Amino acid sequence: MYLEHWQLREKPFENTADPRFLFRSGAHEEALNRLLYAVREKKGAAMLSGVFGCGKTLMAETLKMELSSGGRYKTAFIFNPLLSNVEILREIVFQLGVRDHLPKEKTELLHVLGDLLLQNANDGKNTVVIIDEAHVIDERIIFEELRLLLNFQKQNMFLLTLLLIGQPELKEKVNQIKQLQQRIAVSYYLDRLNPEETRQYISHRVRTAGQNDPIFTPEAVQLVTEHSGGIPRRINHLCDLALMAGFGKGARTIDKDIVQDIAKDLEL
């Protein structure tokens, strides 16, 4: 392991959606603000789409963390929506806290869910349902089921906020279902980082992992920018392998030759 060599507390470029490592680029900040706005203002539905590996799941995890403090929100987080419409309903009800005697029938599930939402509202709590990877949903009936959740209302206020998150196809799928598209009150498209943001991203993650001195030379950063296309998951992958290779060579910094070798290997 290279931690000791680079004097790091932990690995800076792990490909997990860990909010502690969040780098607040302008776009990530905006994405988070819009999702928070949708939730706080009880906007019904919101959508976050964007290229693979650009931080959508991290935004969802960060939002969930922000909502969990203060006890004002009840959140269901579905990260694998390849389920039938009834299974999705069951999963939502389960995650909202009903662990025993989960009904199997749809009508009963809807009754339990309706009661739960009302109970939450009466307790002064907002209910949030986050569906990550929503672009994998193929059947229209599932989107319909999700849309119908927005019919749970009290005095014209939505009893839950639905957040749909996924890759660019999600936007196309939603746009094809006009009734759903019209219900999306807030929407955002998360893009790749620009070169300056990529530079800041790398140094932010290194610092968060406990090393305040730069490890990557400016030329190395430039190459990471080119080979990653500004996609954080790719940046992580390249940088992690570069740290490993640099450690193997006993290097004091990561220069452009190390990054070049890694990039070449990855392309093979």
Ligand SMILES: Nc1ncnc2c1ncn2[C@@H]1O[C@H](COP(=O)(O)OP(=O)(O)OP(=O)(O)O)[C@@H](O)[C@H]1O
């Ligand atoms: N703003 C950011 N700050 C810190 N790390 C980030 C940021 N954006 C993305 N990452 C990191 O990049 C990796 C990929 O992010 P994430 O899994 O959230 O992408 P995604 O958009 O959900 O990808 P996919 O479309 O494949 O589901 C993760 O390790 C994540 O922590």
Ligand SMILES: [Mg+2]
């Ligand atoms: Mg994701």
